[in-house]
Amino acid sequence: MSIKFNENNHPYVELGGGFGICINRAAYEEDKQLRVNDDLPEETAKAVAEFRRLAESKRNLNLVVDQSNWTVMLYLKCYENDAKRSFALIDYGYRLLYKERGYALPYAQIRHVFEEGLIRYLPECDDDGAVIFIVEMGRRWDPSKISLNEFIAAIRLSGLATMLNPDAQKNGCRVIFDVDGLSMSQISHFTPKSSNFLFDLIENCTPIVTKGMHTVNNGMLYNVLWAILKQFMSKELRQKTYMHGKDWNSLTKHINPRCLPPRYGGVLEAPDCDGKIMAEFLQHYEGYFVEYNSFGYTDCPDSK
Template sequence: MSIKRNEKDYPYIDLGDGYTIYVQADEYTDPVLKAKAERELNETPENVTNAMSELRELLRAETTLFVPVESDAFLVKFLRACLYDARKAFQMIQYTYRLKAKSKEYYENTPNPSSIRHVFDEGMIWFMPERDTDGAALCVVEVGKKWNTSKVSIIELIAAIRLCVEAALLDPETQLHGMKVIFDTDGLSMSQIAQNSPKHARMILDWVQKASPFRMQGIHVVNNSMIFNILFAIFKPFISKELREKISFHNKDWNSLTKLISPACLRPKYGGTLAAPEYEGRLLGDYLQLYDKYFDTLDAYGYDESAERRSK
């Protein structure tokens, strides 16, 4: 297993046996994908042009907000998430950076993968090498036995998930198909639940529901015991009806899980048939660190708070 680069110099993890993990890719040109984008996202050449133009006008008028207005790649991920409704995309961008401004503790010390390298080394977060049959990317987050709260704080865990999602969105196909997340709570303890609070729950769900331009296609909780109900009670008041409909609880019922995610994408421990070699968390850490400069650039975007104070 190693990190390699393709002909366009994009890095990827070579797991062997033909399995790879990557986040960066070019815009899709496959007619099947373009047809899906038109059907599900309203992505037509005319809509793209008009929405880009309108969104740029709205952002230019927001004079205290610093974002790359001329970058198609930056704007399109918000437009795709909002089905090319420029005003909704503008509101999402506003909310994204308002949230960043009012929740500094979740951003300031965790701007890039290097800043939370130890989280990846613990092996708590995994990108899966195969997409589901609907094209959705898959990510596994283990918040039970592998979460050593003396090494990884809840804020660092939130940051690691946030950075992984941002990295995944470098792939236009993931913007199109969306993501599915498996939360494995095997071994969840009261000390881990104590790390959570309504404040942390509100931050996580505000980011997922209002401030992250990805299409959440499903949240699947596995190995959930009675103690998980305590944790879920913290989150429940902040979960929208739309998101609640995308959450499934499977415990150890792998037949239930494989009805919603293809077994070909899942490891045998989740009832799947995926034969891809497992990899160590440090390898994902090595890989994501290659994108530190990209994340440092993203971290610089936001509201100019001093300018906002002057304008009031």
Template sequence: MTHLQAGLCPETIEKARLELNENLDTLHQDIQQVRDMVITRPDIGFLRTDDAFILRFLRARKCNQMETFKLLAQYFQYRQQNLDMFKSFKADDPGIKRALMDGFPGVLENLDQYGRKILILFASNWDQSRNYFVDILRAILLSLEVLIEDPELQINGFTLIIDWSNFSFKQASKLTPTILKLAIEGLQDSFPARFGGIHFVNQPWYIHALYTIIKPFLKDKTRKRIFLHGNNLNSLHQLIFPECLPSEFGGTLPPYDMGTWARTLLGPDYNDETEYTHTYNALHVKQVLGNSARDCSPKHMKRSQSVVEPGTLKHKERDDENTQPLLALD
């Protein structure tokens, strides 16, 4: 079973042992016991049950076999219940492609200080149609499907930053309970990703109001990992070091190139002016993810559409209201 830990650095293997209860001696048995539970849910079509696939679910649930099977079942059940979302689940689907080219999600090439992949969303870029919000969700789920193939990310997980600058009240009013529930079920309840933190930046007051809508659907663990920073960069940088962030978030990296992740999924010949119809190449994606070098040449640079310019966010010594996790709003 050592092949299931192939490619992992010793530090990550040790982290999996300590934090996720991953035991190489019992890993085969753990996987098989989860697989044996499949027959208990004949109503669900389990389209994939190989070792590597089940392992990512085990890691997402700290090798608890029963919780792992629940997540595995929810993963396929969510797809059965939302067939339209997954009918054309590929990067060249027009809706997904539009979302990717608009930067949904943004995926930084570097990791944070804990080895987590950093995803960013600039909320002001969302339009007000329900279909586009669903396409954004589809693009995020597709991106996570690609990223979760990396065993390091299965263990280290992800962190998400949402910049709410210029997100209008009218836009917020379109985020109905039905749409929010769809997103929460897809990301929190049905996907084997470990999110170490969800960070809100420049959130207006009505985002607090939205919390009262989504709170019943959030697990306590999720609520504790959501933080509102307002315009307080100090609190953000205490949790994600500046050297891991682009300048939009007060980091030391160049401004985020909105085409970075879209090019990764659509292929090496992607550009902002040309339409493409091919899906992502898995080998190409693997090569790009493994390359830490950033190409900031003008022909590849498309600035993020965030209205936040370097220095706009304020450094504050203390802002008790904005640095509290959303759970503190109880």
């Protein structure tokens, strides 16, 4: 298991057995050069200009709006050059981060979350092309080593990485929350503030469609946490949330078994990605995270 580069010089994790994990995007510095040297179609150039006008109308918003900014270009791509819709999304995200800067941690401070294997991608997309990743919030999570703040910050950065994936841009994603062995001491770390931020992030700050959130290995204790969490979810997101427990037949009604490891009722023969390898893989994309975090509101945003 190692990091390699494909014919397009995109980093990927070679898992073995013909399986690999790839975002299908060049590492940051190479990608930036490709973008700044690219000739923009007229429609896109007009959309960038309108995006810039909207950004400049916002007091205290520090945001470079040109083709060097990967987020601007990505949002315009996902929303087919709809500048107003694209700007509304990025503006909301930066307003949220202004209120909750504690979740905008640099990669170096949360790399250990990935090294511990708490967040990882599966190598196979679902039948509809959706990207699948796993978040382990049960017995493998030790709050004395990884605070909830760090955990949520890592989920946020994994969301930014998912945004870079063309498959996710086109087909969305599905998330599996494994809460096997969740304890009351872990539940006690959740607060209304952290729960609200997490779901606000998922619902309102990304162009990637969340097609399903699937909780597995949940028991009675998780029901206590769920009673807290669901208060901060919209009706639409609650309708996309499924509790499977250990009923793998239930899970595989939503996700093809060929995409899932045997421990989740699937037949995927790929080995689990080693946490240290996953952390090394995401290191190639750190520049994207740094750039996103470098912009935002420098003082209180105007009311909308």
